[in-house]
Amino acid sequence: QVHLVESGGGMVQAGGSLRLSCAASGRTFxxxxxxxFRQAPGKEREFVxxxxxxxxxxxxxxxxxxxxxxxxxxxxxxxxxxxxxxxxDAANYYCAGGGRIFSSAFAxxxxxxxxxxxxxxxxxxx
Numbered sequence: 001q002v003h004l005v006e007s008g009g010g011m012v013q014a015g016g017s018l019r020l021s022c023a024a025s026g027r028t029f030x031x032x033x034x035x036x037f038r039q040a041p042g043k044e045r046e047f048v049x050x051x052x053x054x055x056x057x058x059x060x061x062x063x064x065x066x067x068x069x070x071x072x073x074x075x076x077x078x079x080x081x082x083x084x085x086x087x088x089d090a091a092n093y094y095c096a097g098g099g100r101i102f103s104s105a106f107a108x109x110x111x112x113x114x115x116x117x118x119x120x121x122x123x124x125x126x
Contacts, residue, residue, distance in 0.1 A: 002026035002115050004095050009120030012085055016124075020080040022095030022117055029097040033107035034071055034078040038091035038122075047108045048093070049080060058106040063089070087126045092119040 008020040020036070035050035049059045049069040057069050068081040078095055098114030099107060107113060 002098075004097060004115050004117035006093065006095050006117040006120040009093060009122045011123040011125065014085060014087055014124055014126050016085050017081070017083045018085065018122060020082065020093055020095075020120060020122075022078045022080075022097075024076045024078075024097060024115075027098075028073070028076055029078075030073040031101045032098050033100065033103060033112065034069075034095065034097045035107055035113060036069060036078075036080045036093060036095055037110065038089075038093045039119075040091040043091075045094070045110060047110075050107050051078065052106065053102055056106070058108065082122070085122075085124045087124045090122055090124045092121050094119045 003025045006022045031053050033050050033052050036048040037045050038048050039045040051057050051069045051071050066084045071078040095117045096113035099112050
């Protein structure tokens, strides 16, 4: 059975940093894209960042330059380093994996992924 488990969320003041982790078990994702999405109360889930199987990255414009996605295939884990957090970054953050193998296009849609974590809450106080 495949599981994705996020951790690292919490409360931080605006301008602060958090590092989210997503540990996968049950299968490896080295051939797949891994991504992060977020959903704030009353809003739709939105794409945040993705790292392709070959290490290329893509970010939504609002986090570019502040967030960094990385992955450690040996640990089957993907990370999201979030710096200079803003109140509008507050949301439940989900990691996602699986789907297309060795894809040449960035996976920015929820439908591009098969497996999802349960989410970790990020709160940013102003």
